[in-house]
Amino acid sequence: MQDHERLTAAEQELERALASLAPAAPPLDRDRLMFQAGRAAGRRGRWFWPSTSAVAVVAVVLAVSLTVRPQPRQIERVVFVPVESGGAVSVAGPEPEAAEDRWADHARYAAIRNAMLAKGPDALPTSPPAAAATQRPPTLEDLLGTRRPKPPTPDPLGRLATMLFGDRS
């Protein structure tokens, strides 16, 4: 034995003497122990099949409910939205002519930019006519189309004549 190779002869002799003693037999009932072990082993697997069956039932129910699931219904409702009468709200897209004008502006801008890059500042077009320069820029009311009619210009002499002679018109 490998363990004995490093023991002295006296140690091996003592080892043999000690090994000759037999431990006292325990008062354990072997049959009772076997019964307990078997019962414990049976108890361990007691919940296996019930739990497996429960899981299988839940899986089947889920699969069926997912398979025969009804199609979602589409409900159409008419919703009335109050619209202010003064505002001109347009839900339609831009007018085709306005879109063409915008594309024409883009094309003009691109042409000017390319000419500027190729020939320098001399390629810039001549300034617009004076009439165009004096043209008033569009206001927010112009853009929204809600421009109110201009009130009549007050005439002080006319108002005075009205006050003095009454309205003869």
Next chain:
Amino acid sequence: MESIGPEQLTRWFDAHAAAMVLYARQWLEAGRAEDVVQDVFVRLMTGRVRPANVRAWLFRCVRNAAMNELRRHRRRRARRERLGAERAGWFVSNPGDLIDAADVQAALADLPNQQREAIVLRIWGGLSLREVAEVTGSAVSTVFSRYRAGLAEIRKRMSKPCKTTND
């Protein structure tokens, strides 16, 4: 998974139960030691995986269970008195024994824990030094040192010299 049948369990019980009880009695009184050994066999039967080295597994489980039991009941202080008081019953005394059972028991009871553990596992448990090291969680060289020191201590404490086969 290889299951453990009743016949195999019976074989292991007959082969190791006595040594396991002796091992458990290093920490516990006789009744608790037997309960611990019984629980270990029940655990072996109900375990899902069969241990690779059943013999070493049995003794390691006895050790852990005995330690837990000792810790639970806080009887560490009274252990030495109990070991001294339990003079009877560790070994079966036969006329043909090479050594006196009562003297061996007294000498073992006076040994340090680790030396006694190594000797009980090696001689009566039938474990190799490597298996003893595995059970106790120590290096093989450490176990061998404890084993030799325990043998020397027993030899020194024995009141009379060992008998030999020639006597």
